[in-house]
Amino acid sequence: MAFRGDLFPGSELGHKYFCVNTSCGAPSTGLSATPCLTGPTAPAGTPRHPTALGGSAGGGAAVPQPYSNPASEVPSPPEMEPDRPIGYGAFGVVWSVTDPRDGRKVALKKMPNVFQNLVSCKRVFRELRMLCFFKHDNVLSALDILQPPQIDCFEEIYVITELMQSDLHKVIVSPQPLTTDHIKVFLYQILRGLKYLHSAGILHRDIKPGNLLVNSNCLLKICDFGLARVEEPDPSRHMTQEVVTQYYRAPEVLMGCRHYGSAIDVWSVGCIFAELLGRRILFQAQSPIQQLDLITDLLGTPPLSALSSACEGARAHILRGPHKPPSLSVLYMLSDGATHEAVHLLCRMLVFDPAKRISGSDALSHPYLDEGRLRYHTCMCQCCYSVPSGRVYTRDFEPVAERPFSHSYENSLLSVWQGKELIHRFITEHQQGKRVPLCINPQSAAFKTFIRSTAWHSSKVSRKEER
Ligand SMILES: [Zn+2]
Numbered sequence: 241m242a243f244r245g246d247l248f249p250g251s252e253l254g255h256k257y258f259c260v261n262t263s264c265g266a267p268s269t270g271l272s273a274t275p276c277l278t279g280p281t282a283p284a285g286t287p288r289h290p291t292a293l294g295g296s297a298g299g300g301a302a303v304p305q306p307y308s309n310p311a312s313e314v315p316s317p318p319e320m321e322p323d324r325p326i327g328y329g330a331f332g333v334v335w336s337v338t339d340p341r342d343g344r345k346v347a348l349k350k351m352p353n354v355f356q357n358l359v360s361c362k363r364v365f366r367e368l369r370m371l372c373f374f375k376h377d378n379v380l381s382a383l384d385i386l387q388p389p390q391i392d393c394f395e396e397i398y399v400i401t402e403l404m405q406s407d408l409h410k411v412i413v414s415p416q417p418l419t420t421d422h423i424k425v426f427l428y429q430i431l432r433g434l435k436y437l438h439s440a441g442i443l444h445r446d447i448k449p450g451n452l453l454v455n456s457n458c459l460l461k462i463c464d465f466g467l468a469r470v471e472e473p474d475p476s477r478h479m480t481q482e483v484v485t486q487y488y489r490a491p492e493v494l495m496g497c498r499h500y501g502s503a504i505d506v507w508s509v510g511c512i513f514a515e516l517l518g519r520r521i522l523f524q525a526q527s528p529i530q531q532l533d534l535i536t537d538l539l540g541t542p543p544l545s546a547l548s549s550a551c552e553g554a555r556a557h558i559l560r561g562p563h564k565p566p567s568l569s570v571l572y573m574l575s576d577g578a579t580h581e582a583v584h585l586l587c588r589m590l591v592f593d594p595a596k597r598i599s600g601s602d603a604l605s606h607p608y609l610d611e612g613r614l615r616y617h618t619c620m621c622q623c624c625y626s627v628p629s630g631r632v633y634t635r636d637f638e639p640v641a642e643r644p645f646s647h648s649y650e651n652s653l654l655s656v657w658q659g660k661e662l663i664h665r666f667i668t669e670h671q672q673g674k675r676v677p678l679c680i681n682p683q684s685a686a687f688k689t690f691i692r693s694t695a696w697h698s699s700k701v702s703r704k705e706e707r
Pocket residue numbers: 616617618621622623624633634
């Protein structure tokens with residue numbers, strides 16, 4: 241049963257409104273469907289035009305490219321496709337909605353429980369500021385924030401981001417063929433986005449396939465910054481261990497190391513690289529201890545020097561066990577795509593000692609990624625463009641952030657009320673001089689459905705808040 245409701249009717253301030261069409265109980269086809277991955281499967285050398293310039297010049301199959309030409313989309317509400325919840329994000333459900341200002345389909349995310357306590361207030365503000373800070377094609381960013389009500393009624397924050405069609409987890413578990421070209425272009429974009437995040441001093445801390453959104457043209461964006469934080473330069477400062485989904489958790493985190501850095505994200509990418517090749521989770525353990533055992537089964541017993549920052553229990557567990565030789569040759573059996581080059585890069589990412597693990601930036605220089613880079617900048621990127629005589633490439637294929645992300649405000653945040661004022665002001669200032677602001681109608685039926693699904697989802701999320 242489908243129904244249609246005006247989720248965001250205009251207010252006395254003359255706001256335009258969102259018209260959200262919901263499709264209750266609809267099977268999760270459409271948005272959550274597996275992308276057809278047409279981009280990189282084109283034979284090498286086939287001219288492919290950038291979507292912004294070439295339009296349908298490539299001809300042939302209709303590859304959904306929702307952001308290529310918003311002006312061509314029909315803004316008339318009766319003709320819009322049904323929208324539906326798409327459910328990514330660690331904290332809260334995300335819905336597909338249509339922006340009435342340009343008819344473009346975008347994702348609407350509610351950031352729940354913002355003002356529950358000071359810790360969640362800081363976490364949400366940090367995520368919100370990050371989403372507004374990011375300017376990179378492989379990192380999801382905020383397109384807009386819904387206008388908050390007066391501060392006395394201000395309880396929730398709604399952020400609008402680009403709408404992506406699927407994520408890497410759904411792609412990996414689907415029957416969709418994954419060629420070496422796919423893997424190369426995905427891995428290239430993951431590392432390209434990660435280099436940008438790390439250059440801004442940000443650790444993602446929850447890199448996993450479900451947090452890598454993809455479109456049918458294979459464009460990839462890192463999302464979900466609910467656990468992200470700024471790198472801690474002081475090694476004496478303790479950091480939480482409650483990070484990273486277990487299968488992708490780096491050995492130093494599993495061993496209770498009190499201080500860690502960007503290398504934990506690179507480990508996760510290594511696990512995902514192997515998962516793309518083998519189409520199964522590389523280290524699928526039932527507990528953190530078994531997780532560590534599976535890692536040492538593959539890499540061998542680590543040298544003592546790699547255990548210096550481990551907690552006593554973890555060190556004892558490793559030293560008590562039998563000495564294991566490395567068995568990295570099994571990586572060649574992941575798939576036909578596990579060539580010498582692929583396994584070489586994989587072995588540089590899956591290094592037990594974080595100090596010896598390759599950085600995201602250096603991994604991009606590995607020859608395995610050359611083809612992914614070429615393909616990305618030949619037909620997928622926004623930084624290069626085509627002219628009649630050929631392709632004009634950007635000077636910097638993997639740009640860094642213009643400046644580090646600042647979090648100095650966090651120390652001065654002392655109460656929930658103060659946080660509320662700060663966030664309210666941040667959103668208001670963020671919107672100033674920009675497009676017609678959008679607001680929300682909490683009385684509409686579609687909005688109530690949205691809230692119900694959000695509440696259901698957030699009750700399932702029980703992660704420890706962290707420093
Ligand atoms: Zn480019």
